[in-house]
Amino acid sequence: MSVSLSDLRRVSVVGVGLHPYQRPSATPYTELGVHAIRAALRDAGLPWSAVESAYTGTATTAMGLSRLMYRHLGGSGIPMAQVENASASGSTAFRHACHEVASGLVDVAIAVGVDKPLVFRPPRSAAGVVDLVGSRVAPFTAFALMANRYMYEHGATAADFARVAVKNSRNGALNPNAQRRTPRSLEDVLSATPISGPLTRLQCCPIGEGAAAAIVASDDAIERLGLDASRSVRVLASASRSERMHRAEDVDTALTRETTRVALEEAGVTPRQLDVVELHDAFTVEELCYVEAIGISPPGAAPRQLAEGELDIGGRVAVSASGGLLAMGHPIGPTGVGQICEVTTQLRGEAGERQHPGARVGLAHMVGVGSVCLVHVLARE
Amino acid sequence: MPQARISAHPTLHGTDRNEPALRATRCTACESTFFPPLRLGCEACGASDAALLPVEIAPRGVLRSAATVHVHAGDDIEAPFVVGEIELDEGPRIRGILEDLSGLGDVEAIGRSVEGVWHRCGPDPEGNEVVDLRFRLCEGATS
Ligand SMILES: [Zn+2]
Numbered sequence: 001m002s003v004s005l006s007d008l009r010r011v012s013v014v015g016v017g018l019h020p021y022q023r024p025s026a027t028p029y030t031e032l033g034v035h036a037i038r039a040a041l042r043d044a045g046l047p048w049s050a051v052e053s054a055y056t057g058t059a060t061t062a063m064g065l066s067r068l069m070y071r072h073l074g075g076s077g078i079p080m081a082q083v084e085n086a087s088a089s090g091s092t093a094f095r096h097a098c099h100e101v102a103s104g105l106v107d108v109a110i111a112v113g114v115d116k117p118l119v120f121r122p123p124r125s126a127a128g129v130v131d132l133v134g135s136r137v138a139p140f141t142a143f144a145l146m147a148n149r150y151m152y153e154h155g156a157t158a159a160d161f162a163r164v165a166v167k168n169s170r171n172g173a174l175n176p177n178a179q180r181r182t183p184r185s186l187e188d189v190l191s192a193t194p195i196s197g198p199l200t201r202l203q204c205c206p207i208g209e210g211a212a213a214a215i216v217a218s219d220d221a222i223e224r225l226g227l228d229a230s231r232s233v234r235v236l237a238s239a240s241r242s243e244r245m246h247r248a249e250d251v252d253t254a255l256t257r258e259t260t261r262v263a264l265e266e267a268g269v270t271p272r273q274l275d276v277v278e279l280h281d282a283f284t285v286e287e288l289c290y291v292e293a294i295g296i297s298p299p300g301a302a303p304r305q306l307a308e309g310e311l312d313i314g315g316r317v318a319v320s321a322s323g324g325l326l327a328m329g330h331p332i333g334p335t336g337v338g339q340i341c342e343v344t345t346q347l348r349g350e351a352g353e354r355q356h357p358g359a360r361v362g363l364a365h366m367v368g369v370g371s372v373c374l375v376h377v378l379a380r381e
Numbered sequence: 382m383p384q385a386r387i388s389a390h391p392t393l394h395g396t397d398r399n400e401p402a403l404r405a406t407r408c409t410a411c412e413s414t415f416f417p418p419l420r421l422g423c424e425a426c427g428a429s430d431a432a433l434l435p436v437e438i439a440p441r442g443v444l445r446s447a448a449t450v451h452v453h454a455g456d457d458i459e460a461p462f463v464v465g466e467i468e469l470d471e472g473p474r475i476r477g478i479l480e481d482l483s484g485l486g487d488v489e490a491i492g493r494s495v496e497g498v499w500h501r502c503g504p505d506p507e508g509n510e511v512v513d514l515r516f517r518l519c520e521g522a523t524s
Contacts (some may be wrong), residue, residue: 130392131417132477132514136455137464144448145466145476152446152491197448197487245413245425 004266005238008102012232013378014217015044016341021179021210021329024117029061029209033069033114036211036334040110041073044215048073050225051215052106054080055097057090057113058333060120069114086368087280089113090212091336095238095374097216102235107221113334114211122369139369140204140283144197146250147285151198153300156288158198160303162189164284165203165326167312172323174354177338179208179329203284205325212337214344233344237377239263242370250289252367257293259373260365264295267377271295274317275359276346278339280367281324287311290365291319318356321346336374339364347380389502389513393417395437401497401514402437405473409434416473440477440497440514442469447479447487457502463487465516467495480517494519 005011017039019032033056041048056066066080085092090113097109150156166186172178184202192200222229239262243251264271271294279294281287288302296317297305305311311319322328322342325335343362345351351359364376386396393416394403405416410428416438422429446466453460463479480498482490500515 129417130390132390132393132475133464134455136450136453136458136462136478137476138453141448141450141453141464144450145446145464148448148487148491149446149466151488194451196450196452 005098005102006236006266009104010219010234011098011101011216012219012222012234013214013340013344014222014227014232015040015046015215016344017041017043017213018177018338018341019211020177021208021331021334021338023179023206023208025209027209029065029114029116030069030072032116032209032211033112034072036114036213037070037073037110037112040213040215045227046108046215046225049076050108051076051110052078053097053100053109054078055093055109055111056080056082056333057085057093057111057337058082058115059084059086059089060115060117060332062118065114085372085374086370087282087330087332088336088366088368088372088374089333090338091364091366091374091376092240094214094337094340094376095240097214098235098238101216101218104218107224108215108217110213110215111337111340112211112213113337115331115333116209117207117332138196140199141196143283143285144195144199146252146289147199147283148197149250150285150289154303156303158190159186160288160306161198161203161284162186162200163303163306164281164287165189167306168281168320168324168326169202171313171321171354172327175323175328178323178327179206179210180323180327199283199285203326205282205330208329208331210329210331210334210338212334212341214337214340231348233347233378234381235376236267236269236379237263237375239266239375240372242372251371252286252373253289253293255367255371255373256290256365259375260294260363263363263375263377267379269361269377269379273361274363276318276321276343276356276362277365278320278322278324278342278363279365281320281326282330284326287319287324294363294365313354313356318346318359321351321354321356336364336366339366340376340378343378347378384504384507385509386499387505387509387511389511394514396512401440401499403440403497403514405436405438405471406433407436408432414438414472416469416475438469438471440469440516442467442495444491444493444495445474447482447490449487465495467516478515480515483518485518490518
């Protein structure tokens with residue numbers, strides 16, 4: 001019989017840490033990763049020797065990269081492996097770390113996301129799949145098609161998409177770990193270099209480098225190791241689904257709806273109860289489509305609710321309080337773990353200037369090329 | 382001497398007939414149709430290669446979305462150009478290059494019927510005419 005995370009023993013995030021997301025530099029990935037891991041250990045109040053298992057979310061750097069990074073914490077011989085799932089690599093690493101603790105195999109596990117944008121090899125070319133458009137359609141054009149379809153269905157305007165970038169740039173400006181820290185006006189976003197359809201450069205996320213780490217632990221470990229239980233954040237649900245043949249609507253939107261439904265049901269949470277949401281806003285249109293697919297906004301209502309401030313920090317639900325992929329950045333492997341760091345920080349009430357008041361329940365969502373979708377629900381109890 | 386017409390992507394479209402046609406796959410187990418053509422097994426029902434038949438389908442359908450592209454990595458086309466997402470009458474949802482939108486904006490063109498046309502890429506070294514398949518709006522047609 002299959003079970004879900006909620007049927008197993010409790011697992012909580014006890015420590016988070018980041019290396020700021022930044023433009024590609026000469027910094028080795030090992031330095032990015034070790035910085036984030038030490039920050040997470042410090043945050044948890046744990047020595048590296050307490051960590052029993054490590055999952056590294058990474059997609060664009062090098063094969064078998066884990067040990068050269070973890071050895072700097074003191075080689076402890078623990079199991080470690082890379083988890084590659086495109087943009088959702090970090091989210092998937094986190095999911096496996098949670099499963100290992102929840103199942104009782106280990107008491108403390110770490111999920112680390114680390115990447116430098118060195119190697120991008122699309123699976124379609126390796127599979128020998130040829131189509132009529134080839135490299136003339138980049139990911140941003142796939143999402144430009146999504147944007148124009150949304151305009152057709154809901155009468156949205158170019159400014160409706162641009163407002164997502166305005167909000168997320170404002171949030172990112174408050175995040176010391178964000179790659180883009182300049183707040184942008186509606187005029188800035190609309191007049192930026194045109195890329196595809198209604199999308200301008202400032203409506204497309206920057207792909208840079210960075211690292212993020214999240215340590216998860218069982219209740220036993222929290223007690224045995226004397227961790228601060230009041231700062232631990234419980235993982236209520238982990239859901240992961242992959243694309244099936246959808247005829248009716250956009251693939252990533254349909255996949256988001258399906259995966260979120262599984263996660264919220266497992267968590268026993270309704271969309272209305274969400275306080276903070278980090279989602280895959282690689283392109284502005286995605287935020288509008290996904291908040292509707294998650295059930296935060298009714299179909300077609302996201303632009304109005306965004307414009308009225310409902311999705312702001314301090315609004316009904318803070319969406320991408322970190323700045324999201326658009327402003328915090330999207331270094332691929334780290335991104336999904338970075339979302340867990342932000343949600344955890346928000347639920348602890350430790351987000352400083354960008355704190356969403358009264359945050360108690362949070363959701364993290366990523367999609368990855370393939371397509372795959374990962375959703376986690378966290379709560380402060 | 383008349384030269385032959387050569388397909389730029391022979392696995393995707395044939396030039397045996399005058400009318401443009403797409404090379405697709407039909408699953409005899411579940412009747413699903415796939416473009417680009419599919420081998421190894423059916424995505425809809427899992428039937429093996431033996432159930433997958435090559436078929437030619439008409440490049441006709443309805444424009445689900447369109448976007449004017451300013452930035453791309455292709456080496457054989459000048460931006461800006463328009464990419465369309467098309468629901469083919471035969472089932473598959475595909476993407477193709479649109480020749481032009483007859484003065485319509487991207488969003489205004491959505492919902493219109495489109496059809497495939499040969500786009501001349503130029504002669505090959507033997508003087509044959511190389512063609513690619515693009516799309517245009519059907520005249521006066523709306524759906
Ligand atoms: Zn079939």
